[in-house]
Structure formats: C-alpha cells, structure tokens
Amino acid sequence: MLVEGGGGRGRGRALQAGLREAVRDGRLGAGTQLPSSRELAADLGVSRGLVTDAYAQLTAEGYLTSRQGAGTWVADLRQGPEPPTPPAFAADDRGGPDDLRPGLPDLALFPRAAWSAAHRRVMATLPHRALGYPDPRGLPELRAALAALLGRRRGVAADPDQVMVTAGVAQAHTLVGLALHARGERRTAVEDPGSPEHTALLAATGLTAVPVPVDGEGLSVTALEATGVRSVVVTPCHQFPSGVACSAARRAALADWARDRGGVVVEDDYDGDFRYDRQPMGALQGLAPGHVVYTGSASKSLAPGLRLGWLVGPRDLVAEAAQIKRTMDLGHSVTEQAALADFLVSGAYDRQLRRCQRLYRARRDALVAALSRHAPGAEVSGIAAGLHAIVTLPERYGPEPRFLAAAARAGVAVRPLSDYRTAARPAGEGDDGRVRLVVGYAHLPPEAVARAVRLLVQGPVRDARRLSGEAGEAGR
Amino acid sequence: MLVEGGGGRGRGRALQAGLREAVRDGRLGAGTQLPSSRELAADLGVSRGLVTDAYAQLTAEGYLTSRQGAGTWVADLRQGPEPPTPPAFAADDRGGPDDLRPGLPDLALFPRAAWSAAHRRVMATLPHRALGYPDPRGLPELRAALAALLGRRRGVAADPDQVMVTAGVAQAHTLVGLALHARGERRTAVEDPGSPEHTALLAATGLTAVPVPVDGEGLSVTALEATGVRSVVVTPCHQFPSGVACSAARRAALADWARDRGGVVVEDDYDGDFRYDRQPMGALQGLAPGHVVYTGSASKSLAPGLRLGWLVGPRDLVAEAAQIKRTMDLGHSVTEQAALADFLVSGAYDRQLRRCQRLYRARRDALVAALSRHAPGAEVSGIAAGLHAIVTLPERYGPEPRFLAAAARAGVAVRPLSDYRTAARPAGEGDDGRVRLVVGYAHLPPEAVARAVRLLVQGPVRDARRLSGEAGEAGR
Secondary structure (H helix, E strand, C coil): CCCCCCCHHHHHHHHHHHHHHHHHCCCCCCCCECCCHHHHHHHHCCCHHHHHHHHHHHHHHCCEEEECCCEEEECCCCCCCCCCCCCCCCCCCCCCCCECCCCCCCHHHCCHHHHHHHHHHHHHHCCHHHHCCCCCCCCHHHHHHHHHHHHHHHCCCCCHHHEEEECHHHHHHHHHHHHHHHCCCCEEEEEECCCHHHHHHHHHCCCEEEEEEEECCEECHHHHHHHCCCEEEECCCCCCCCCCCCCHHHHHHHHHHHHHHCCEEEEECCCCCCECCCCCCCCHHHHCCCCEEEEEECCCCCCHHHCCEEEECCHHHHHHHHHHHHHHHCCCCHHHHHHHHHHHHCCHHHHHHHHHHHHHHHHHHHHHHHHHHHCCCCEEECCCECCEEEEEECHHHCCHHHHHHHHHHCCCECEEHHHHCCCCCCCCCCCCCCEEEEEECCCCCHHHHHHHHHHHHHHHHHHHHHHHHHHHHHHC | CCCCCCCHHHHHHHHHHHHHHHHHCCCCCCCCECCCHHHHHHHHCCCHHHHHHHHHHHHHHCCEEEECCCEEEECCCCCCCCCCCCCCCCCCCCCCCCECCCCCCCHHHCCHHHHHHHHHHHHHHCCHHHHCCCCCCCCHHHHHHHHHHHHHHHCCCCCHHHEEEECHHHHHHHHHHHHHHHCCCCEEEEEECCCHHHHHHHHHCCCEEEEEEEECCEECHHHHHHHCCCEEEECCCCCCCCCCCCCHHHHHHHHHHHHHHCCEEEEECCCCCCECCCCCCCCHHHHCCCCEEEEEECCCCCCHHHCCEEEECCHHHHHHHHHHHHHHHCCCCHHHHHHHHHHHHCCHHHHHHHHHHHHHHHHHHHHHHHHHHHCCCCEEECCCECCEEEEEECHHHCCHHHHHHHHHHCCCECEEHHHHCCCCCCCCCCCCCCEEEEEECCCCCHHHHHHHHHHHHHHHHHHHHHHHHHHHHHHC
C-alpha cells in the first residue's frame, strides 16, 4: 500500500483511503485479521499513531471491527454485484452546422460580457441575508422586473405577486401539473400536433395528456369541449410546431371555455419574444388572467443552459405551485435570479432581444430564399414569428421515409412534422406524398441556413436520379 | 387616456396597453362601441395609423371585435371575481442577531470575491455548446470534481457516472423519492426525532414517512426492520437534530439491513463537512455503495441561496433520478455548475471549508462557555460536529412552554427538541421538567452567541423571579 502525501495528516488520509478502498473492492477480504498497528507502522515506515488513528477511524465508520487487545479484522461488507449499467444519457446533440432541427437559439449570441457584468454587480451588492433560503416564488426584485417586462412586451396582466420564478418552462409546467393533480385533476388536453415533451412532463405529474387537434386557426375549442377535461396546455401565439397563430375568435372561445368550466389554460409562450413582420401577438393570458397560467423563459432569448423561467397565474394556483416548489427544491438560485433582475432593469435584456430579433429575421429570410432557389415549389408557413418554420416540399421529394433517409445520408439533421403528431394525421396530410418538415433556423448564420437547405434538398434529388438511373440499368 | 412615449412605436404601445387595461378592468365595458379611428386619433392628437394599428392588434388578440366597415366594439371578457388571496408566503426569517434556531451557516462568510472570479472565468471559457440544454445528470466537469472531493473528504465511493447535480439536497431527495415511488414503494422510514422537511418532501413524492426512533447509537435498526419498509432516510454522521453519531455496530447493521432487503438508504450528509475535534466521520455510503444514496450540498459550506446539491448512488437509481429531472426541469443551470466546478478544482472550496471550520469551532466553544457561565448545570451534546447542538437546561428553567414564552419575550428565537418529534417522546424526556433545545450557533459571531445565550437563559429566570414576586404580592 502506498502511503504518500505532504504531512502526517496527508499520509493518514491516504492510508485510510487506501484501507477503505481495499475493504470495499475485496482485496482485504471479510474476516482478514490486520497486522498490529506496530507491525503495519514499521512496514509502511510511518508513525504508529497514524496507523492507530486509521484503525480507529475505519472501525468507527464500520470498515473494520476490533476487540480490545485482541486485534483488528476486516468487516464483512458483502458487496453484491453492481446492478446492470443503465443506458447512457445522450447530452443534447443539436446545434451542429447542418442541423435543421428546431428548438435551439444561437448559443453564440449569449451576451457573455453583459451577463458577467450583471453577475459581478450582484456579488458586490446582494445583502448577506439574501443568500439564505429564498422565497420559493422567487426574488422580489426579479418578480417585479418580470411583471413589468411581460406587461410591456407580452400584454401579460401581471402583479408581481402573481409571478413565480422557475427552472425554465419545464419546471413551470411541472409545478402547475402537480398543483392541478393535487386539486383532483387527472387529465389535461394538449395540442396535436404538439410538443412530445408536454405529454411526457404531464405524465410525470400524474396527468394523462389528451390530444386535441390544431387547425389553421389554432386549437379546436369544440374538440376541447368534447374531451371533458378542465385544463389544457397551448401555444397560442405561434403554435408548436405548426406555427399557426390562434385567431381572435379562437382566443375568445378558449377564454370562454375556461370561464364556463372553471378551467385552467396553461400558455406556453416558448418563442413569443420573436415576431418579425409586425409587433408580437399579445399573450392569451391578458384576455383571461383569472384562468390562464402564462409560462415563459430566457431559454430562447439568452440560453437554455441558464434554466431560468417564470410563470404568471391566478393567485391561488401560484401559491399552490410555490408551496410545491418550496417542498421539492426550496426555491431557485438567488445569484442567478439577481443577475437576471439586474439584466432586465439595466435594459440589457431589451438590447439582447432587439439584437436576436434582427439576426433571426435575416436567418428566416435566408431560409425562404434558399428554399425558393434550391427547392422550387416548396411552401413555408409559420414564419411570422419564432425560431422555426414548417416547410412543405413538393411531391417529387417524397415519400417521407425515403426523403429522411437521404437527408441523413447527406448529413443534415431534420425532423418531420409527423414526429409531433399523437393521433392519426388529418386527411390529406401525408397522403399526398408531400414531405412536411419542422425546420429550425435561428441557431444558424444565414450562409449556414442556405448550405443546410441545399444539402437537404439536393441529397434526395441526387438519390432519386441515381435510383431511376439504376432502375434504367437494371431494365437493360 | 394618456398616450406618451418617445416615438410612434412607444406611443402605439402605450395606447394598446391602455386599451387592454381598460377592457380588462371594466372601464371599457363589454359591448361598448369604440370611437372611429379618425375620431380617437383626433382626440388623442396622434396619427390615425397608430389608432388603426392598435385596433387591429387588440382585435387579433381578442380584446376588441370588429366588423368590416361597421365599427369596433369591446369584447366580452367576463372577468370573474379574483379568487380569494391565499396566505402570504413568509420568506425565511432566520439569521437575526438573537436567533438561535438551527439550519443556517453564516451568510457573511460567503466567499464573494472568489465566487465572482470563478463565474468570470466560466463566462470567458465555457464553450457555446455548453449553454444549450444540459445533461440532466450535471456538467461532466462538475461531476468529476465532486467525485474526487467526496471521495477525498467524505470517504464516498464515487465514480463520476454515479454523481448527479441537483438543486440542493431537497431536490436530491425529491428525485430519489419519485424514483422509489416509480419502483412501487409507498412508504419510507425517517428518523424520530428528525427533520420535518423530510416528511413533507416524501409526502410530495407519494411516500408516507414512517418514523423510527433514534437512540444514543443512531437509528434503531431493529425498529426499522419491524416497519417492513424497503427504504430509509438517515443522517448517520451527525443525526439531525440529536447530534448523535451512528455507532460502528449500527452502521454495519444498517448496511446489512439494506443488503438483506435489497433496501435503499438515503444518507443526508447535511453538515458532514464540519467536525471539530477529530477528522470527519466518513459517509455511510462508502460502506455499502450499492445500497446507499449519498446526498449533500453547498448550502452550509457556501450558501443555501445557491441551491447547489448532489447525490451519489447506485447507477440504476441515479439513471432513474436523472430521467425524472430531465422530464421535470431539463437539468441544472450550467453557469452555476461550471462556477462550482471551477471553485472546486481551483482549491477555493477547500479553503472555504477550512475557514468555516475554524470559525464555527470558535462559535461552538463560545456556546459551551456561555452556557457554563450563564446557565450552570446545562448539558450540551452533539457538539463534535455540525452547526448546532442539543442543550438540556436544568429543571429550574422548565416547564418548556413557560421557558419558550419567556425566550420569545426576551427576543430570542429558539426551537425545542420536541418540535422535531413525530411520535410520542420517549419515557423520561420532557417528563423531567427539563428544557431541551436545538441550538444553532454557526451563523453568529462568538460574542453574538454569548449574548443570545445570556438573553435566552436570563429572561426566563427574571420572569420566574418576577412571577414569584407577584405571587408574593398577590398573597399579601
């Protein structure tokens, strides 16, 4: 056994660590008698006290047993076999150069200097008391700043008392889901097509997701009524993934549904900050603040890695969600909250939004231009807002499975709209042999968008040519 | 209506916000016809386009309705009455000058400059990709640094693959509780006396807490076996609140219990970093890594407000917990994780621990000295480690309710041991008229500890004298 380390304390620690490890991995088998402290000290060339200390410590911890004057033995830890190794976690691998999958902002736009400055100011000014266990609803300064921001930019009717800070939109939905479950709810409606994450998350809170179809005006409120549920998760300003903006009539119908049933609408404003050709559509929450829980985050405007989100809702539901957060994680990081509050109040957040808005609009335009150049006949929809669009390619690119295989061969990562459907496709869609894709473009500079689109649509066409060529050869 | 703001865009926004607010709060009642855009523009002295835009935007959002050429009306939002305001949240109010309640470190010791420097380095070096959605188990650099730290300082047997980063110990327990619930468990044992937070947290995950008595050697494993549960939450190194260190025999029995039943032991190492008279007791996890989930945090060593914690457990359970975290909040803040990793690797964390250890030992000594001076006959236990002690006052201070009332009048916040009991007190305790307190001392400088102790014990004595004096007067 090697016993190194600077001073006596270091050598003592090393001896103990070595003994622990040897007992744990079976090199020192259960029941083995250890040499006397005098012998071991002589063997290792260390002081006897160091060995006695180590024996005493490991005996107290349960690795060794001893009887006064009779010696020291290895305890029987009876380590069982390691359980089978579970499948490895794949970190999020999106964001490569030819990756057109939706959901990521451009991480290179994260305002590092400004964020760092906000953090530095916080460390210099935050009172000591604020470093204790936080208010589970969030830091008062941040909740006030968010109420102002969301009122101003998103038409949200928010008093700071109705605002709560969460670890991203995911946690906001988790807390609301758990609160609804505690109220006795067992089912919640979700949009179809929609985000598979909504369904998985609701299941984790004990709620079964009931898919409700989305049409050209948004979620079908008639179909929603027919389900009999009392809560629904929606993306009214820019439906995910279809890109449809909920019509005024549908908004009114949804608000009426909530009032009539005493229902709860959870609004996921996942990309509401970005609208390119006119001013952003105000949040649904403003229309029925007593029935809508608005949720949003800094994941698209700053970075998903910050895990900073928020919800605004009726006071009773916010209090229930805050109580659950208090129990489950005791509140959100104070330093991160204070940094975001500083960032909002200083105007840096607005500057960041304006900068992203400008750049993302150019990328959207690059997508449209590249499609019109490389894939004549392609239709693009849902491009008035957000970070993704629906691209429908003409029949000659289909059928979908062959197109997707060719895209993969061309090295372009892309997701079809069918990935986001829970129920059967509506009549017409997919039957027509056309390929429908959910294309994220915001994370790529314009030239990269153009390149990825070219690779995406030229691969399949080349393949098709080769296939028809082969068929011709085979026919000879 | 006031329409101010810098340019046309600002005035437009202000007009829209004002209209939204007026519709929402009923100043513009449902069905009211709005003036024509020409009239309103003239009234407000703004351009007509600005009014048309506002009408169009608010119509799209559902606040107004309009028929082509016929005019614009206020939509019927039918706001119901606000739900009753729920009880206000009390932020954690601990940490005042005469507060002897346990659970807080000294927040003034938070190493602001070093933490700020770590954060600055992170912002300068973190790759863009790392700002995306994180690995739900945590940043690989931090998991490696934690595995090394916990192996070295706490005798934890940890491979980075078995380490997971959480929002404090609370979230670690929540995730393990939910994973156990998903495996079919419905009951978990907890220590009695113990932390009420454990019971509330387990309930939120669907597990009923079964109290098991703690004696002078730690949790009674015989009583644990009798409950028939397959999981237990323990604080073996410094039981909370009693301060008992689990004996070697009890550690071995607990590990055997876990192996024999295939049970899971959740170890809450809430103050394991601090031991004053000898080296820290190694974590129980090292004895039975296949059956123990070790949980710890930076809440006592740095600050609770950071909400940075970790768990180390069997691979299968860690994978299940990580899957739940991925679903519920998509992982922990990357910037905070990277800052902690930097802090650990740079040696700043060890420096902080040494500094706190030195200061907290002096405060513990101040507590013991003040008790011996101001409350002769008081017994102090559980002081070998941690940030709190059990103080048992002689009979003349009791009974407990009168003592606590007097302490409150003297302005000293303090909690009796009875607050932490779930089941009935063991025979003897409380019957003997002695007052048992759980006294936190680490958050107060030595002179403040001494002052609070003096106030605490002199108040009741003075009261008792006054009462006996009054009784004498009344008897006259």
